[in-house]
Amino acid sequence: MRVAVCQLNSREDRKANLAAAEALVERAAAAGADLALLPEFVDYLGPDAHMPAPEPVDGEMGQFFAGVARRLGIWLIAGSIHERGPDPARTWNTSLVFDRSGTLAASYRKIHLYDVEIPGRVSYLESATVAPGDQPVVVDVEGLRVGLSICYDLRFPELYRQLVVDGGALLLVVPAAFMAHTGRDHWEVLLRARAIENQCFVAAAGQTGDHEPSRTCYGRSMVVDPWGTVLTQVPDGPGLAVADLDLDRLRTIRAELPSLANRRL
């Protein structure tokens, strides 16, 4: 399984954001990727006041990503979009997974919302505009069990343990718009920790650079192996990186250092 993590700088212009995403998925397909991962809020990262109307998963955006997956014959995880929910004041932050034929294989709504106040650095109240999901989701990608999550979820190890122990996940995906301030110290450490403690591959695709209003994302999208080694990483700015997941290596690590099997709680 060859995985591509696509790093973007989504802004206010939804059309431009979708075109940039499509161009990166085209590059992923040309590089032989079986699965391409886009970042969180691939459709829009701008002021709440200007946000285009959220859509149901089978709305225009869903159809757009389905068409990209079908045209390129690739599995596509559209990191997250603003999904219309029952509450007119709040959307869901939803990841969409399409198979090679463009059929929606799964969707996941971000469970943990980023409500944080770090004076002078980060002030964010995601729960003001987003409603939380409540269902962990694992999807079968041609025999590979893939556990879904979004951004701030990364800080909650119990979610990933559930995806692995109950769902059998061997790959954990983390589309993100991780803040630069927190990302500098936490992003890679957390991704590698989730990989090591769950003896899984982790693929993380982030937003990068400046977004209005006053939000800078860390980027550094990467793929980590079950030993915690960073296999590949995207430098600053939009771009992509590709890695092959060696499942024999995962099985060897789990057999030689059976920490998952040795759990007592």
Ligand SMILES: NC(=O)CC(=O)C(=O)O
């Ligand atoms: N933006 C997020 O959801 C999370 C983040 O930036 C952090 O956890 O730090």
